[in-house]
Amino acid sequence: MLLLLGCPGINAQVVITNPPFPTVNDQVIITYDATLGNGVLAGETPPVYAHTGVITNLSTSGTDWKYVIAEWNENTDKAKLTPIGNDKYTLTIGPSIRDFYGVPEGEEILKMAFVFRNAGGTIVGRSADNSDIFADVYEAGLNLNIQSPENGTLVSTGSVVNFQTEASNATLVELYVDGIFNSSSSTSPFTGSITIGTTGLHMLRFVAHDATTTMSDSVWLYARGTIPVAELPAGVSMGINYIDNETVTLVLNDPPALKQFVYLLGDFNNWLPSEQYQMNRTSDGTFYWLTINNLTPGTEYALQYWIDGELKIAEPYCAKILDPWNDQNIPSTTYPNLKPYPTGKTTGIVSVFQTAQEPYQWQVEHFATPSPEGLIIYELHIRDFVATHAINTVKDTLDYLQGLGVNAIELMPVNEFEGNDSWGYNPAFYFAPDKAYGQLNDYKAFIDECHNRGIAVIIDMVLNHSYGQSPLLQMYFDPGAGGDGQPSADNPWYNQTCPHEPWCWGYDFNHQSLYTQAFVDSVNHYWLEEFKVDGFRFDFTKGFTNVVGDGWNYDATRINTLKRMNNHIKQVKPDALVILEHLTTNSEEKVLADEGMLLWGNLSGTYGEASMGDLPNSNFSAISYKAPSRNWNAPHLVGYMESHDEERCMFKNLNEGKSSDSYNIKELTTALKRQELTGAFFFTVPGPKMIWQFGELGYDVSIDDPCRVCAKPMHWEYQQDWRRAYLYNVWSSLIHLRRSYEVFSTTDFTISASGAYKKISLNQADMNAKIIGNFDVADATDTPGFQHTGWWYDYFAGDSIQVTDVAQAIMLAPGEYRIYTDKRLEKPAIGTGLTLPATTAQPLRVYPNPADEVLFIDFVAGKASEISIQVYNMTGSRVLTTSDLHVTRGMNNLSINTTHLPAGLYILQLQQGDFRYTERILIR
Template sequence: MKRICLMVLILSVLATACKKNEAGNTPVVPVTPGNPGLPAGAKDGVVYLNGGTSALVTLYAPGKKTVSLIGEFNNWSASAAPMKNTPDGNIWWVQIDNLNPSTEYAYQFLVDDNLKVADPYSEKILDPDNDSYIDAQTYPSLKAYPAGKTTGIVSVMQGNPPLYTWKNAGFNRPAKNNLVIYELLVRDFTAEHNYASTLQKLDYLVSLGVNAIELMPVNEFEGNLSWGYNPSFYFAPDKYYGTKAALQNFIDECHGRGIAVILDIVLNHSFGQSPMVQLYFDKAAGKPSANSPWFNADATHPYNVGYDFNHERAETKTFVKNVVKFWMQQYRIDGFRFDLSKGFTQKKSTDDASFSAYDASRIAIWKEYNNYIKSIDNNNFYVILEHFADASEEKVLADEGMLLWNNLNYNMNEATMGWLGNSDFSWAFFAKHGFSQPENLLNFIESHDEERTMFKNISYGNASGNYNVKDLSTALKREEMAAAFLFAVPGPKMIWQFEELGYEVSIDVNGRTGNKPIRWEYLQQADRKALYSAYAKFISLKKRNSVFNSSNTQYNLAGAVKYIKLTEGSNTVVVVGNFDVVSQTANIDFGSSGNWYEVGGQVLNLNSSTYFKVLAPGEYHIYSKTALSN
C-alpha cells in the first residue's frame, strides 16, 4: 500500500511540472520524496548543461530550513524553484531548464523565506547602489539591475558567454631573483581607471624595465572607490575597472611584452556584502554567528578588519582553494600577493608581539595552501606573503619557496631625509633573516601602506647651509641614491606606482584609501624624468648582470657613508654613497687596486685596494671591477 501511495505522489508531482512547462514557465527538477543526494557534476555555484540551456545551481548552507532560487528565469518567484537539500543537510541544489544560453539572467537565493543573497561563486554581480557610476567606456553594455523585482546585490549567470581567445601562450616567468614588481592601483593610475587605459601605459612600464605588475585587489569589493581590501565576491572582477575579457586581455598583453601579472588577494577577511557573511550573521551582536562555516565570531588577532576567516575550518580551506584555482586557470595569472597572511591563524593574540610569534598552526595552513597552488602550477608561480612575523617562521615559509614582503620604508626614508640615527637598512639582506637564498626576500622602499618618501623628504628633510633635503631637486637626487642601493641588494624588488617619478602626495590626502591625484605631467619635468631614467638604469643593471644576485656580500649601512660590495668570481661591484647633509670621507676596502669602471662615469684608477674619497652630501657612485652590461 505504501508503494502505491508513493507512486501516486511521484506521478502527481511530474504532472504538475509538465503543466507548468506547457504554461510557458520554466520547470524545475521535480522534488522527489526523501532527501536526494547531489547530482553528478555539480559544484559550488553554477554548472551549465545541455549547451547552456540548463543550469545546475548549488549553495553550501548547512542548517538552513529552506532555500529557493529566484531570478529572471522564474519572475523572482519564491515557490517556482525550491532547492533540494543533500542528506547531510549541507548543500542545496536545483536544476533550471529552458534557458537561452546567450542571455544573462539575474538571480539570488532566498534563504529561510527572509534573506536574499547573491551567489558567493558569482563571476558577475549587479549592485543597485554603485553600478550607475560605472561608465560605458569602462564596461560597455552593462546589464541593468532588475529594479522593482528584488533588492540587494544579485548574481548573473549566462550559459554560453563570449570566451576570450588567448594569444600569448608559453609565457616564461622571470626568475625570482630578477623579479622587479610594479605595484599598481588601477583606480589611481589613469583617469579612465580601467584595464584598457592602463594598457596604453604599458610602453612606459616596459621602458622602466619592470617584469611584473602586481594589481591591487580587483575582485568585487564594497563600493567603487576602494583599494580593494574590503572584498565581498571573490570570483567576480570588479566592474569599475572593466569586464572579465578586458582583464584577461590585459594579462595576455602583459605576457606578450614579457611582464608577469600578480594579483593581490584578500583572504584574511571579508566584508558585509559577502553572501557568506550574510548567511550566518548575528545582527544583534553585529558579527558572524557562532555557527558560521567560514568566519570567526571574533577576530583572532588585533589587525583584523571586516570579518575574520577561520582558516582551520575545512569549509574555508575548500573555499580558498577554489578561489586560487579559479584565478590561476581562468585568468592565467603568474602569482598571488596574499594580504595580511599573518592573520591566517586561530591562535589568539592581543598585541603585535604575540601575533608575530612563531605559530606552527599558521605555518601548517600556509604549507597546505602553497602545496595546493604547486599542484596546479609548479612553473615558478609566485606566492608572496605580507607576513611580517618572527624571522624563524618566515624562514620556514621561505624554505618552502614562498616570497616574504620586506618593508624598508622607515630606515631608507630616514636615510633619504638625512637623519642618520635610524638609517641602517641592512635588514634588506636575506642572511639577516636566516634565509638560505636571496630570492625569497622581496624588498621595497614604498608600498600602498607607507607614506611617500618624497613627501617626508620635502616636509621633514634635514639641511646644512645651502644643502637642504626639502628642496625638490635635492630630494629627488637622494631618492636616486636610495634606489641605487635598493637594486644593489640581491633578490626580488617591488616599487609602488609613481615612486620612480618621485610622487610626493601624502598617503592621507583625500583620506588614506581615497583617490589620489594622477600626475603624468611629472614626465615633463626634467628632474623627475631623470629619476625615472635612473630607476630604469638600475633595473637594467640588476637584470643583465648576475653579480647583483651574488650571495657573497659585504656592507656597512649604519653611518653617513654607506656601501654595498658584491663579489661574483673575478668581478666585484661596489655601491657607495653619502647620506649625510654635509661632506663625508669614504674609506672603503675595494679588495683590489687598478682600474674600476664607474657606471655612467669615468674609469677610476686605484693605487691601492682602498677607496679614499671625500663625497659631497647626496653623492653616490657604482663601481665595477669588470665593465657591466647596461
Template sequence: MKRLFLALALGACVTLSCKKNVVEQTTQPTPVNPVTPTSTELPAGAKDGVVFTNNGTSAIFTLYAPGKNTVSLMGDFNSWSATASKMTKTPDGNYFWIKLDNLNPDTEYAYQFLVDDNLRVADPYCEKILDPVNDQYITAATYPNLKAYPTGKTTGIVSVVQGNQPGYTWRNTAFARPAKNDLVIYELLIRDFTAEHTYNSTLQKLDYLVGLGINAIELMPVNEFEGNLSWGYNPSFYFAPDKYYGTKNDLKKFIDECHGRGIAVILDMVLNHSFSQSPMVQLYFDGNKPTTSNPWFNVDAKHPYNVGFDFNHESGATRKFSKDVMKFWMQEYKLDGFRFDLAKGFTQRSSNDDASFSAFDAGRVAIWDDYVATMKSVDPNFYIILELFANDSEEVVYANKGLMMWNNLNHSMNEATMGWLGSSDFSRGMFGTHGFSSAEGLISYGESHDEERLMYKNITYGNLNTNYVIKGNVATSLKRNEMAAAFLFAMPGPKMLWQFGEVGYDVNIDFNGRTGDKPIRWEYYTDPNRRALYNAFAKFIKMKQKNSIFKSTSFTYNFSGAIKSIKLTDANNTVVVVGNFDIVPQTATVDFGSTGTWYDAMGNNISLTTTTYSQSLAPGEYHIFSKQALVQ
C-alpha cells in the same frame, strides 16, 4: 603602530555619492520551469555555484548552507518568484540545489537565493554581480552594455550567470616567468594609475612600464569589493572582477598583453577577512557580527589587525572556499602569482598584541602548507608572496619552501633620504639578516601602498643646513631617492616599487583619506628632474637584470652610517656602490679589493693605486663602481 594604523585604514570604503538614476530594467526572458529531481543527492557534476550542461541550455544551481531549512532560487528565469523554484536539500543538510532546463545560453540571467523565506543573498561563487547602489556610477566606456539591475523585483546584491559567456582567445601562451631573483615588481592600483581607471587604459601605459624595465606587475585587489573607490581590501565576492575597472575579458586581455611584453602578473589576494556584502557573512549573521554557526568566519577576530570579518582558516569550509578561489584565478586568468594580504592573520591562535601575533605559530605554518600544496598542484612554478611580517624563525620556514616574503625598508630608507641618520640602517634588505639561505625569498621595497611616500617626507621633513637643503627642495629630494634606489637594486634578491615612485610621487598618503583616491600625476614624466629619476630607476633595474653580479652570494656591506656601501664579488666582476646620505661632506673609506681602473656607471672612471678607496663625497653623492664595465 604602523600596522595598527594600516588595519584601521583598510576598513575605510569610499563610495561615489553623485546623484544619478539607476539605469532602467531591460525586458526579462520567459520564465523557465525547474526540473523535478529523482534524488535528493547532488547531481553528478554539481559544485558550488552554477554548472552548465547541454551547451548552456541547462544549469545546476548549488548553495552550501548547512543548518538552513529552505532555499528558493529567484531570478529572471522565474519572474523573481519566491515559490516557483524551491531547491532540494541534500540528505546531510549541507547543500541546496536545483536544475533548470530550457535556458538561453546567450542570455545573462540575474538571480538570488531566498533563504528560510527571509534572506536574499547573491551566489558566493558568481563571476559577476549587480549592485543597486554603485553600478549606476560605472560608465559605458568602462563597462559596455552592463545589464540593468532588476529594480522593483528584489533588493540587495544579485548574481549574474550566462551559459555562453563571451570568450577570450589567449595569444601569448609561451610566456616564461622571470626567475625569482630577477623579479622587479611594480605594485599598481588601477584606480589611481590612469584617469579612466580601467584595465584598457592601464594597458595603454605598458610602454612606460617596459621602458622602466620592470618584469612583473602586482595588481592591488580587483575582485568585487564594497563601493567603487577602494584599495580593494574590503572584499565581498571572490570570483567576480570588480566592474569599476572593466570587464572580465578586459582583465584577461591586460594579463595576456603583459605576458606578450615579458611582464608577469601577480594578484593581491585578500583571504584574511571579508566584508558585510559577502553572502557568506550574511547567511549566518546577528546584525553585528557572524554567529557561532557560521561555517567560514570567527565571531570575533583572533588578532589585533583584522578589518571586516575574520575568516577561520582551520574550518574545513573556509579551506575549501579559499582553495576554490585560488584555483579559479590561477586557471581562469593565467596569473603568475598571488601576494597574500595579512598572511599573518591565517591563524586561530588569539593575540592582542603584535609580539604574540608575530611569534612562531605552528598552526599557521600548517595552514599555509595546505594552501601552498594546493597552488603547487595547479602550477608548481607559481609565485607565492606573503605579507607576513612574522618572526624570522617562521619566515625562514616559508622561504625554505620557495615562498617569498614582503620586506619593508620604508622607515630606514626614508630616514636616509631625509638625511636623518640615527635609524637609517637598511641592513634588513639583506637576506642573511633574516636567516634566509637564499636572496630569492625576500622582496625588499622602499615604498608600497601601505607606506608614506619617500618624496613627501623628504620635502616635508628633510634635513638641511646653510649649504645643503632637502626639505622643500624637489630637485635635491629626487636625487636622494635616486641614491637610495641605487642601493635597493644592488641588494641581491627580488625587488618591488610602488607606482610613480620612479618619478618621485609626493602626495601625502592621507590625502583624501588614507584609502581615498589620489591625484594622478602623469605630467611628472615630462618634468626634467623627475624624468631623470625615472631614467636612473630604469638604469638600475636593467643593470640588475643584465649583470649576474647582482645575484652574487659573496658580498660585504655597511648600511649603518652616513657613508653606506655594498660590495658584490663573483668570478668575473666586483661591484661597489657607495654613497653619502649625510647633509655635509663625508669621507668614504671602502676596501675595493684590487687596484687599477674602476668603471663608474654613474660618472667618471677612477684609477686606484691601492685597494682602498678613500674619497670625500659631497652630500647626496653616490657611485656605482665595477671592475668590469656593467652591461646597461
C-alpha cells in the same frame, strides 16, 4: 508559519509615520523600532541619530538621496531621536516635510530615507537586508497602505494569514484573493484573515473607493509544499556549472545542514518562487542544487538564492554581480552595456550567469613566470593610476612600465569589493572581477598583454577577512551581536569574533575550518586557471590564525595553514608566486621563506630616514635576506622602500629633509637626487624588490592627503619635468643593470649601511661590483674597500679609476653615489629624450656647492653640440676654461677639477651656442 521573502515592503514597521499617509505639507512624527530591521541598535545607550534625506523626482535612482540632513559624523540636534522606551525612538519632521529637508517648491518628494546610528557612527540601524529604510510621502486624497502581510510572504500550505490595511478618505476597501472577492470593510484599518489551501503563488488585491476614485494595491504570497530530496549529480562543483549552451546546474553548500529549503529567484522566473525552482536538498542536508533548462544561449540571467524565506543571497562563486547601490556610478566607457539591476523585483546584490560565452583567445597560452629572486615588482592601484580607473587604460601604460624595466605588476585587489571607490581590502565576492575597473575579458586582455611583454601579473588577494556583503557571511550571521553584527557560532567559514586584536578588519575567516580551506583553494585555483595570473600577494597572513593575541609570536599552526595553501597553489601552477604580507617574528618568516614563499620586507622607515639625511636611523641593511636580523637561507624577501601603505619618500624629503649650507634636501632637485641615491642602494641588493606607483617620478603627495585611502592625484605630467624624468631614467638604468648581470643576484655580498658613507660589495666569478654613496648633507670621505686593485669603471659616468691600494679613500659630496664594476659596461643614456625646460629656467645644476676638489654639473641640452665652461673670480679674471666638450641631447653629467683654485667666490658660465648659463660657486 509565516516567513518573509524580503521583497518590497521589508521596511514596514521599522519606521511608522504619524499621520499614516503624510503629505509634503504635513508635520510628521517618525517612530523607529530599533529591535526591527537589522536590530543592531537594540539596547544601545542613547543618543541615537537619524541620517536622513529624501528621494525626489530628480533622484537618479530609488537610492539617490537628496537634501541630506547633516554629514555622517555630524551630531546635530535636528536629527537627534527622542527615546520613548522599549528600544523605540521618535523624530519630529516639521514644520513640514518640505521645510524640514529644504526641498524647493516644484520638486516632488517621493519618499523619506533613513538609516540610524549611534553617536560615533559605528553602529548603524538599517532594514533587515541592510538596505536603507524608506517612508512614503503621499498625495492628499485617497490612499491605501497594506500593512500586512508583507509582499512575498512565504507560508506553509494550509496556513492562516492575517491581513491589515489602512486607507485615507475611503468609503469602502475590498479584498480579492486570486481574483475572487473575499471580504470588505467600510472602516480603517481593515483587518481579517484568510486560509491558504493550495501550494503556489497567491495574490491578495485590496481595492479602496471614495466617492469618485478607486485605487488598488497587491501583495503576493507563496505557499510551499514538500522539500525535494536528491543527491548531487556527478561531476558538479559548487556554484554555477555550465552543462551546455541551454543548461546550468546551481549548487549551494550548507555545511551545517541547518537551512530548511532554498528557492531560485531570477530573470528566468520573473523573480517569483515556484515548485519548479525549489532546489533539491541532498539527503545529508549539506547541499542544495537545481538544474535550469531551456535557457537562451548567450543571454545574461540574474539570480539569487532565497533561503528559508528569510534571506536572499547572490551566488558566492559567481563571476559577475549586479549591485543596486553602486552600478549606476560605473561609466559606460568602462563597462559598456552593463545589465540593469532588476529594480522593484528584489533587493540586495544579485549574481549573473551566461551560457555560450565567447571564450577569450589568449595570445600567450603558457607564460614562464620570472624567477622569484629576480623580481622587480611595480605595485599599482588602478583607481589612482589612470584617470579612467579602467584596466584597459592601465594596459595602455605598459610601454611606460616596460621602459622602466619592471618584470612584474602587482594589482591591488581587483575582485569585487564593497562600493566602487576603495583600496579593495573590503572584499565581498572572490570570483568576480570588480566591474568598476572593467569587464572580465578586459582583465584577461591586460594580463595577456603583460605576458606578451614578459611581465608577470600578481593580484592582491584578501583572505584574512571579508566584509558584510559576502554571501558566506550572510548565510550564518547574527545582526544583533557586536557593534555591526557578527558571524553566528555555527558559521562554517568565519570566526565569531576576531582573535587577533587589534589587527582586525571586517569579519575574520576561520582558516582552521576545512570549509574555509576549500574555499581559499577554489579562489586561488580560479584566478590561476581562468585569468592566468602568475601569483598572489596575500594580505595580512598574520591573521591566518585562531590563536588569541596580536599574532606576532611563532605560530606552528599558522605555518602549516600557509604551507597547505602554498602546496595547493603549486599543484595548480608550479611556478606561481606566493607573496605574504606576514609581519611576524623572524623565526616564523624564515620557515615560510624556506618553503619557497616570498615575504614582504618593509624598509620604508630606514630608507626614508637615509633619503632625508637622518643618519641615526638610516641603517637599511635589513633589505638583505642575509642580514643578522634575518639570516634566511634563500633570497625570498620582497624588499620595498614604499608600498601602498607607507608614506612617500619624496614627501618626507620635501618636508623633513636635512640641510647644510646650500645643500638642502627640502629643495625639489636635491630631493629627487636623493631618490637616485636610495635607488642605487635598493635595486642593486640581491633578492626581489617592489616599488610603489610613481615612485620612479618622485611622487610627493602624502599618503594622508586628504586621507589614507582617499583617491590621490596621478601627476602623469611629472614626466614633463626633466628632473623627474631623469629620476625615471636612473631607476630604469639601475633595473636594467640589476636584471642584466648575475653579480646582482649573487649570494656573496655585504652591505655596510650604519653610517653616512654606505657601501655594498657584490662578488661573482665574471664581475664584481662596489656601490658607494654619501647619505650625509656634508662631504664624506671613507675607504670604499674595493675587492682588488686594478681598473674599476663608473657605471653612470663612464669613467674609470685605477685602484692601486684597496685601502685608498674617496671623497663623496652630499648625496653623491657611484656604482663601480671591474668590467666596463655600456654607459646608460640617462639624459636621452629629456625635454629641455623653458628658456627662462636654468637647465643646469651645480653641486656640491660649496665644493672642495670636484664640481659636478648636470646639464640638459636641447640638442647635441659642443659647449664650453669658464670660471671667473670676483675681479672678473678668468681662472679656468674647459672648451670643446661634447654633449648629447638631454641630460649630461659633467665635472671639473677645482683643486687648484684658492678658496673664495667664483662665477661659472656654461656656453652652448648663443645660450649662456651662469651660476655662483664657492670653493673651500
